[in-house]
Amino acid sequence: MINDAGRDIPENIEGLGSLRPWRLRAPAGRAAGPIHPADRDAPPRQAKDLKDAVSRSGLENGMRISFHHHLRLGDRVMGQTLEALEAMGFRDLILCLSSVMGPAAASVHRALRAGVVRRIETTGLKSPLSGALLAGEIPEPVIFRSHGGRARALDSGSTPVQVAFIAASTADREGNLSGTEGPNRFGSLGYAMADAASAAHVIAITDHLSGDALKRTAISGRRVDQLVLLDSIGDRAGIAGGSIRISRRPIEKLIARRAVEVLLAAGAVNPGFSYQAGSGGISLLVTRFLKEHLKETGIRGGFASGGATGDLVDMLKEGLFGTLWDVQSFDDAAAVSLGENPLHREMSASRYASPDHPECVAQRLDVMILSATEIDSDFNVNSITGTDGRILGALGGAQDTAAGSKLTVVVMPSFRGRIPTVNRRIRTVCTPGHSVDILVTERGIAVNPLREDLLGKLAPAALPLLSMEQLIREVYALTGEPDLPPEGDRVAGIVEYRDGTVLDCIRI
Amino acid sequence: MRSWLYCPGNSPKMIISAPLYGADGLVLDLEDSVADDRKGEARQLVAQAFAEGIVSAESAAVRINGPDTGLWVKDLEELIPAGVRMIRVPKTEDPEGIREICAALGRIERENGIEAETVTLQCILETPLGVENAFALGGSSPRIRSYSFGAEDYCAAVGISRGRELFPLDYPRSRIASAAASFGYGACDTVWGFLDDPEGLAADARRAAQLGFEGKSLIHPDQIETVNRIFSPSGEELSKARRILDAAAVMNGGAAAAEGRMIDRPVILRAEKVLRAAGRTDLLKKKPLGQDP
Numbered sequence: 001m002i003n004d005a006g007r008d009i010p011e012n013i014e015g016l017g018s019l020r021p022w023r024l025r026a027p028a029g030r031a032a033g034p035i036h037p038a039d040r041d042a043p044p045r046q047a048k049d050l051k052d053a054v055s056r057s058g059l060e061n062g063m064r065i066s067f068h069h070h071l072r073l074g075d076r077v078m079g080q081t082l083e084a085l086e087a088m089g090f091r092d093l094i095l096c097l098s099s100v101m102g103p104a105a106a107s108v109h110r111a112l113r114a115g116v117v118r119r120i121e122t123t124g125l126k127s128p129l130s131g132a133l134l135a136g137e138i139p140e141p142v143i144f145r146s147h148g149g150r151a152r153a154l155d156s157g158s159t160p161v162q163v164a165f166i167a168a169s170t171a172d173r174e175g176n177l178s179g180t181e182g183p184n185r186f187g188s189l190g191y192a193m194a195d196a197a198s199a200a201h202v203i204a205i206t207d208h209l210s211g212d213a214l215k216r217t218a219i220s221g222r223r224v225d226q227l228v229l230l231d232s233i234g235d236r237a238g239i240a241g242g243s244i245r246i247s248r249r250p251i252e253k254l255i256a257r258r259a260v261e262v263l264l265a266a267g268a269v270n271p272g273f274s275y276q277a278g279s280g281g282i283s284l285l286v287t288r289f290l291k292e293h294l295k296e297t298g299i300r301g302g303f304a305s306g307g308a309t310g311d312l313v314d315m316l317k318e319g320l321f322g323t324l325w326d327v328q329s330f331d332d333a334a335a336v337s338l339g340e341n342p343l344h345r346e347m348s349a350s351r352y353a354s355p356d357h358p359e360c361v362a363q364r365l366d367v368m369i370l371s372a373t374e375i376d377s378d379f380n381v382n383s384i385t386g387t388d389g390r391i392l393g394a395l396g397g398a399q400d401t402a403a404g405s406k407l408t409v410v411v412m413p414s415f416r417g418r419i420p421t422v423n424r425r426i427r428t429v430c431t432p433g434h435s436v437d438i439l440v441t442e443r444g445i446a447v448n449p450l451r452e453d454l455l456g457k458l459a460p461a462a463l464p465l466l467s468m469e470q471l472i473r474e475v476y477a478l479t480g481e482p483d484l485p486p487e488g489d490r491v492a493g494i495v496e497y498r499d500g501t502v503l504d505c506i507r508i
Numbered sequence: 509m510r511s512w513l514y515c516p517g518n519s520p521k522m523i524i525s526a527p528l529y530g531a532d533g534l535v536l537d538l539e540d541s542v543a544d545d546r547k548g549e550a551r552q553l554v555a556q557a558f559a560e561g562i563v564s565a566e567s568a569a570v571r572i573n574g575p576d577t578g579l580w581v582k583d584l585e586e587l588i589p590a591g592v593r594m595i596r597v598p599k600t601e602d603p604e605g606i607r608e609i610c611a612a613l614g615r616i617e618r619e620n621g622i623e624a625e626t627v628t629l630q631c632i633l634e635t636p637l638g639v640e641n642a643f644a645l646g647g648s649s650p651r652i653r654s655y656s657f658g659a660e661d662y663c664a665a666v667g668i669s670r671g672r673e674l675f676p677l678d679y680p681r682s683r684i685a686s687a688a689a690s691f692g693y694g695a696c697d698t699v700w701g702f703l704d705d706p707e708g709l710a711a712d713a714r715r716a717a718q719l720g721f722e723g724k725s726l727i728h729p730d731q732i733e734t735v736n737r738i739f740s741p742s743g744e745e746l747s748k749a750r751r752i753l754d755a756a757a758v759m760n761g762g763a764a765a766a767e768g769r770m771i772d773r774p775v776i777l778r779a780e781k782v783l784r785a786a787g788r789t790d791l792l793k794k795k796p797l798g799q800d801p
Contacts, residue, residue: 250729251525442528478524478562 005380005429007504010491015119015140019494022501024434037200039222044175044204046227050084053226054163057201062118063162064094066154066199068192070167070179070328072101074238077167077205079107080230086116096161097122098150098191098349099394102238105129112138121159123147124384124394133391133492134508141505142493144384144430147327148353148362148400149498151194155350155357158500164199166192166219167233170208175221179329180339182208184234187308187329187338189218193348196223207233215339218346239332247281251413251442256285258463259411259440260293263367265461266438266454268407271299273366275321276306276401279330280371282411287311287369294320305352305361306397308334308344316343325361327352327397353400355498362397365405370398370436372412374426377468379433379448381410382426384495385506387419389485395430399498402435407454414441414475420482422468422475427484429504430495444471509533510723510739511732512569512656512696516541517550523557527564529729530736534568538583539598547579555590569594569630575605581612588616593627596656600631601638603648610649625651630696634658636665639680642687654694656725657684660701670701672708674715685720697724706734713738722785741782749779 003009003021012018047053067078095117100108109128111117119140133142145153153159170182179189184207196202196219204224263269277283288311304312305325310333316324324344329335337344353362373392374382383393402408414422437454439446444466447455458465493506513531515522517538526534542550554570557563570592573579597609613627629651633639639662642655659677663670688695697716700709713724713735724735756776765771
């Protein structure tokens with residue numbers, strides 16, 4: 001069946017059941033009712049070790065377990081847990097991840113090969129899992145969900161988690177958890193807050209047990225069933241890793257400066273405005289240049305949200321934004337700030353981006369700056385696969401923030417390594433074009449024809465505006481039209497929209 | 509021209525991007541930034557960039573290999589037919605060298621049906637002898653349009669350790685700017701090599717502007733904004749120049765007073781120069797920021 005993004009979606013996949021195709025109009029009703037596990041009225045049991053905790057968690061073969069990726073490249077919890085599960089003989093588990101990278105991705109790969117895991121549900125995955133997906137090593141299609149889509153699925157009960165394994169940088173004896181204290185602090189526990197709220201059983205894992213009450217609590221001990229103390233939850237140096245990179249490339253600086261000019265011309269930077277930028281190098285630069293503008297003009301924003309960085313922390317301190325809503329801290333400066341600054345607020349993935357959350361922050365955004373791997377002539381955005389089919393990125397919160405914000409700007413170079421990123425058809429639709437407003441590249445700016453109002457605002461600013469087709473032609477004149485590797489018939493990945501319908505499939 | 513951005517001739521990635529950054533001019537380099545075993549490849553890439561219109565002959569020059577290398581003739585033979593019209597000549601020292609290059613250019617223009625003296629020269633003065641001969645070089649060919657100062661080789665030859673102090677270069681800069689003005693040439697200052705010191709770049713550019721240069725060569729896109737700003741007339745300078753010309757328009761020859769000073773011929777010429785520079789830099793036309801050249 002063909003969905004509203006023009007993609008062919010299978011009606012049914014063995015193991016997953018029937019699929020709902022994405023439609024421009026959101027489906028009414030909910031797929032399932034929410035789970036409300038009972039809060040504990042006593043402190044959590046302190047387990048001897050991971051195996052001891054798992055043995056009392058009610059986990060059985062084939063059930064779903066969850067992890068967060070707040071420890072990023074330094075995560076040692078997922079690996080130790082999967083090793084314990086393998087040693088205990090568990091099979092065919094479903095992994096529900098906020099994302100996976102670095103050593104954690106390698107440990108999931110080992111668990112897949114050992115048969116401990118049969119399915120992965122995640123916002124993104126990195127090597128060696130990305131290679132395993134393309135090689136057909138993962139038994140069931142990987143389900144890609146946005147951060148908001150994952151939180152919605154957890155909250156609604158459509159993806160029930162039996163055990164949530166939640167790494168925290170500190171815990172007290174009542175089981176209250178935080179990511180802002182302890183030797184391996186990482187900041188916000190936002191993604192795990194959604195897991196803790198819905199999982200049938202929560203195992204908290206830390207390497208720092210505080211004798212005193214925590215300065216601040218992210219997850220209440222009433223939602224924690226067992227506590228495991230490890231020697232170390234992570235590698236300090238890797239915790240600030242991942243996709244965070246402030247670009248020094250001239251082309252990327254040019255794009256970022258243009259993006260700020262676009263925001264100004266569009267009239268989006270006003271007192272009280274709300275703002276979020278993705279974790280790509282250009283997006284982070286946009287924030288830096290926007291900061292310069294706000295300081296020069298004295299404009300004060302309302303809130304910034306999403307992944308928190310040192311730059312956003314500085315802007316909060318300088319009063320350039322009134323509040324910083326933090327679902328994930330990208331660096332140590334953000335982790336420290338979250339622990340100290342009351343205006344720096346921790347938010348759950350549900351509050352951040354779930355379409356069903358009544359106070360969804362993404363829905364209140366004025367400006368969203370997105371990175372992408374590809375974009376097509378209908379402004380559909382690919383953020384998972386490259387033009388050549390390799391898996392490069394993740395869904396992250398792109399769908400959620402694009403749908404929620406009043407102005408969504410994609411920033412990207414028009415080609416990378418001689419491969420065009422602006423194409424007539426993209427490999428994988430990850431964010432539908434109807435929620436994307438403007439593309440800013442080094443060779444010109446394209447405005448979605450659906451946003452005639454923006455065209456009217458940008459034209460007088462004499463920005464280098466092009467139609468998407470003009471831009472594609474200009475890029476192909478330099479690079480040639482890409483001769484794409486063919487897709488196969490086997491569905492190895494499913495890209496869900498935030499409402500749970502299917503936007504696209506990754507075929508191998 | 510306020511800013512001339514150098515771009516290695518053997519880097520297709522940089523050549524494709526270079527026109528996007530907003531420099532007034534580009535210098536595609538075949539000389540120092542290209543290794544000896546890459547010279548032929550660079551020559552082909554630069555020729556292709558001009559032939560396919562990736563760079564414009566009106567705003568892009570090519571720095572050819574030096575007169576002592578034996579490579580420059582082949583550079584010209586391949587580049588001029590591809591559309592190159594501005595040549596930057598390194599290590600210019602004497603009129604004889606210029607005449608030799610001009611003879612080759614004349615032959616290439618004839619052979620390719622190009623109008624005589626279409627190709628112009630920007631002479632780089634980067635040796636003590638070249639600096640001393642700045643006046644002797646002037647007028648040696650009608651093709652010469654500007655002098656460009658090359659401080660690195662000059663400092664090495666004189667024994668100056670180029671640092672962040674500005675005064676050691678005052679003499680060569682003054683001599684070059686003065687000679688350029690004598691012949692109606694443009695004067696382009698040397699590059700600033702300390703990429704991690706933008707304040708130093710600004711100070712260096714201001715010094716060059718005070719000594720009479722109209723622009724500066726650059727080695728990184730990050731330097732463009734600073735240099736364009738420093739070599740552009742300020743709003744106050746523009747207003748003053750307009751007021752002077754307005755006052756001059758109503759006076760009947762001789763001298764008048766405005767702006768608290770006497771308005772005579774040199775003052776009028778200076779005001780006209782400021783407005784011309786503003787026109788060249790699009791300040792008067794209000795060209796949009798970020799507009800592709």
